[in-house]
Amino acid sequence: MPTPELPEAAHADLDSMLSRKFGKEVGNYFSGSPLNRVSFLRTDSTFLSAALKHPTTSFLLLKDLAPLGHDPTKLEYVSYNDVKPLIGENTYLQTEEELISSYNSTRTIPQLLFLGLDESSKSQSKLPSKPSSSSASDKSTFSYNIYTGAPFFALDVTPRGTLTNPANTLITTLESRGLKFLEGRMHTSLPAPTAAIYAQARALLDWNARNPFCAQCGQPTLSINAGTKRTCPPTDWASIASSGSAIGSTTDAKPTQRPDCATRKGISNLCFPRTDPTIIVAVLSADSQRVLLGRQKRWPQYWYSTLAGFVEPAESVEEAVRREVWEESGVLLGRVVIHSTQPWPYPANLMIGCVAQAVGSPPASSSSSSSSSPPGPAASHAEKEKEEGNVDARGNKGTKGTPEEIVLKHDPELEDAKWVPLEEVREALRVGTSNLGEGAQEGYREGALRLPPRTAIANQLLEAVVNGGWNGLGGVKI
Secondary structure, eight states, X not given: OOOOOOOOOTTTTOOOHHHHHHOSOOOOTTOOOSEEOOGGGTTOHHHHHHHHHOTTOEEEEEETTEEEEEETTEEOEEOHHHHHHHHOSOTTSSOHHHHHHTOOTTSOOOOEEEEEEEOOTXXXXXXXXXXXXXXXXXXXXXXXXXXXXXXXXXXXXXXXXGGHHHHHHHHHHHHHTTOEEOOSSOOOSSOHHHHHHHHHHHHHHHHHHHOOBOTTTOOBOEEEGGGTEEEOOSEEOHHHHHTTOOTTOSSOOOOEEOOOOGGGSTTOXXXXXXXXXXXXXXXXXXXXXXXXXXXXXXXXXXXXXXEEEEOOTTOOHHHHHHHHHHHHHOOOEEXXXXXXXXXXXXXXXXXXXXXXXXXXXXXXXXXXXXXXXOOOHHHHHHHHHHHHHOBOTTSOBTOTTSTTOOOOSSOTTOSEEEEEEHHHHHHHHHHSBOSTTSOOOTTOOTTSOBBOOTTSHHHHHHHHHHHSSTTSSSSSOO
């Protein structure tokens, strides 16, 4: 499968003090969305209603988190007319206050997300798979106040509850057009703009599906804010509806009061999407000549990558880098610098890419260095023998008993870790990268080092320290 181009970083050609000092910004896969999220309009039911039905509006459909498409390199968007039987005439007819007050736990509400507006005048070329059910003549530009662009939504069409039949009908219709829901753990063959939109949709739909109940009181929650928040409604019309009384009728029917919930008191009255910060780091040796790499047992043979781990509560990014590297490899780190970040929607990680350097061996004491004479030939020979005999348990020369010694006895997550010369990493980046389970590029020699593809931030970090001046030997200093 061909590796897609990475997204262009924001203002890539802009010359500024920061770009001169720290280099150009890096764009990682799953970032660089072409959409303006206009998050402040998510509670505006008038805006959402207009955007929902506009001829230029695109809907990305997911079933069990698998996106609709033609093949792993191309997703397909559909129009409002396609999804109308599932979502109804106007999902956003009610305001959020009215939606909450009319909550009925027995009714399945379609999980719909507003993703944003594509403000690009070249949206057709950036996002080629647009809805095809509307003619080109009726696709006037969508505008609302000062905001203009083609609206994008995402919809979960997984058959559930009272929506099972219409969802199955929609799925059958789409499959009859030759489309399919693309199964697979990851989708890293999509064009970068499409991948960013998919990542946003997948992460939010997954979060909504994982949080149907209130974490405080255990009662069912309701999706609001165009799919980006959940709330615990104070009342439920379920018992009234089941008895035959209509909501809003002239009778004195009232909804059932639900038990008290702390989320309805004070200002902490909503559940927000979860993002898990995760560090991933390219570790340089103290002399900047080697890179620390590790591998998990389940990975293919010869496959290694940079070390990674979750940031814990009340822990800085720099502290998390030092802790994770020590726990997994035993190596002690000094300076830590943030390089770039990558959203990773499996399920909701933010990969914080760093470059760090191992602590060097303790310097000789000033008293001994000042009183000793320059080493003679015998002393030099002894030092050489000592260095050649200084091999740690992993076969790394010159690291035994130093802060660079690799020790895997703390956290058993890694099967192996090793220091790899820059030149070997450089060659692996040239011919030894691919997705897990795929073959390497032409020119790869069997048994040589394998590394993650460009769509992984690990690849970007290794490129930075090997070819991008982040090794302290020139360019960016760490």
